[in-house]
Amino acid sequence: MPGRYLVTAALPYANGPLHVGHAIGAYIPADVYCRFLRLRGEDVLYICGSDEHGTPISVTADKEGITPQQVVDKYHAIMVKSFTDLGVKFDNFSRTTKKIHYKLSQDFFLKILEKGFIYEKTVERPYCSQCKRFLPDRYVKGVCPKCEAKDQRGDQCEKCGKQLEPHELIEPYCSICRNRPEQKATKHWFFKLSSFEQPLADWINGNSEREISGNLPSNARNFALGWIKEGLQDRAITRDISWGIPVPLKGAEGKVLYVWFDAPIGYISSTMEWAEKQGRPDEWKKFWASKDSRVVHFIGKDNIPFHIVIWPAVLMAQGEFNLPWQVASNEFLNLEGEKMSTSRGWVLWLQDAIDGLGADPLRYYLISTAPESHDSDFSLSEMQNKVNSELIGTLGNFINRVLTFIQEKNGGIVPKPGKFDAEDEKLVEVLKKIPESVGNPIEKFRMSSALASLIGVAQQGNIYFQNKEPWKKENNNTLFLCANLARNLAIAMAPFLPFSAEKTWSMLNLEGSVHEQKWENSGVLALEAGHKINKIATLYVKMEDDKVKEFEKKFLSKKKTEASEVKNMPEIDYEEFKKMDLRVGLIKEVKQHPNADKLLVLQVDLGPLGTRQLVGGIRNYPMESLPGRRIIVIANLKPAKIRGVESQGMLLAADEDGSPVLLTTDKNTKPGAKIL
Secondary structure (H helix, E strand, O other), X not given: OOXXXXXXXXXXXXXXXXXXXXXXXXXXHHHHHHXXXXXXXXXXXXXXXXXXXOHHHHHHHHHHOOOHHHHHHHHHHHHHHHHHHHOOOOOEEEEOOOHHHHHHHHHHHHHXXXXXXXXXXXXXXXXXXXXXXXXXXXXXXXXXXXXXXXXXXXXXXXXXXXXXXXXXXXXXXXXXXOOOOEEEEEEEEEEOHHHHHHHHHHHHHOOOXXXXXXOOOHHHHHHHHHHHHHOOXXXXXXXXXXXXXXXXXXXXXXXXXXXXXXXXXXXXXXXHHHHHHOOOOOOOHHHHOOOOEEEEEEEXXXXXXXXXXXXXXXHHHHOOOOXXXXXXXXXXXXXXXXXXXXXXXXXXXXXXXHHHHOHHHHHHHHHHOOOOOOOEEEOHHHHHHHHHHHHXXXXXXXXXXXXXXXXXXXXXXXXOXXXXXXXXXXXXXXXXXXXXXXHHHXXXXXXXXXXXXXXHHXXXXXXXXXXXXOOOOOOHHHHHHHHHHHHHHHHHXXXXXXXXXXXXXXXXXXXXXXXXXXXXXXXXXXXXXXXXXXXXXXXXXXXXXXXXXXXXXXXXXXXXXXXXXXXXXXXXXHHHHHOXXXXXXXXXXXXEOOOOOOOEEEEEEOHHHOEEEEEEOOOOOOHHHOOOOXXXXXOOOOOEEEOOEEEOOEXXXXXXXXXXXXOOOOOOOOOOOEOO
């Protein structure tokens, strides 16, 4: 078996904070795997970094009135804190906006171009005459051509998973101004994905030297083969936006590399950055360009198309780097029985969960309910039950009970054992099998099964201690074996529960860190008689009902109420609706509000009703993009002063992820036209 692993977790997108689904979808399982490999003595690197290009970041920047760099700086820092607090330990966490990544991505492009797998082509793409720009990816929404789901993005349908190009959407509209785009000619560079149908099929099915068939999860394998069977189409790998890595060719001004071309290259550039930090700039090659190294990707199922079809094809075209040996793809984590949705606000942010529930208890619950083969559900009441009964009642109870007993009844000294009886020998066998019983499922990427095995060992210890009843009579064998089992559990806990494993190691008064131990030593009697343990502290705090209710009220109840309000929205009759005079308005002039940074003052032409002054919280729109736009106005609203400036009506906007989106008309309707 090779002893060198390059492990990655999907680059988190720097367009918002992480939620608990992200954590268990990739980062915690990869962390468990890497911690296990390190304990086993393997040469392993855990590589990641924030994905900082693409249209969603540009859209967010436009809506918030800030630069894309400010967006990614903000969320990169938030993600780094969440990973640190959760105990996810990367060897290097980079950023795709770094120079080393720009250079490598451009080198990739040029090398593949030189080998004939990239070509130039003029195509028709959506163009918004209002915003005066082409509409790549998330700048355009519409109806999915496959499943007919509405309001789908121009890169992928969230409902059926189909990979899309913006021009394929039915009834498209601009996600910024809602205007219907026209098709306009533009030049792009395409990757010959169609050339790799057979090589990819051979790689997936095990008919090539670097096959992946035996390791690939069935969900990922079936999806990839199904897509290949449909026939792979060449894909544009450039975009008409300013935020991204410039295409390194003359005549390509204003074009950047598509984020899903450059993002996976971030795995390699992050490894190169790590090597430079070590003072050994060529060290990265032994992980990416050596046949005795294994590349392992951890991803959520929404990333399957890119990691098992597009990314391997790009690597094949480039020709100098290892293909993935394993792509561990998890399903989705729902929240209290409903699919998580950031747009609907139904989400549990990772930092809130860490701060309110604790890092190791959260890791424990998420791993125990991991969506490894099917979607699973985060339930606060289930977490309370599992943490209290399993993590505390079984694992924590055994460790604290045994060490407290030794401290109080034996002066903190591990006693010298005598001859073992049959029950003692049975526990010794359980102890010896820990490296295998817990380690084997981790090797097979079944983290929840491995954690269940760990709890099973602790339960065997509880049963043994209870049956032996050392409080009734002196029993040195019991205390000796249970102290050793506590030590071995600390090592076996380390991949899953890094903080409490280290705390247990400290209570045992053992040298060094638990994370520096050898995995095989979790199955030996290494704690000698006469060893003195440290002061004992409680490993975990019980999840009491009042604390759980407080957390639910703060982070979930409000969201549940908001979701319920949407479902149970009160109805009004037509007569009430008729009281509102809705008109088409044409924005003539826009100024910044003198007393509020997030407000604008607009002069709006309402035709026969004259020009009205409106105050609106739409600072997320660039001011220069607003004149000439048609909006919908409530014209018979009583005038009101907003921060000292009179507003003679109200413009209408929709709420999208906390940012207003102006409502407009399908055609250039004349100002003042009445909404029927």
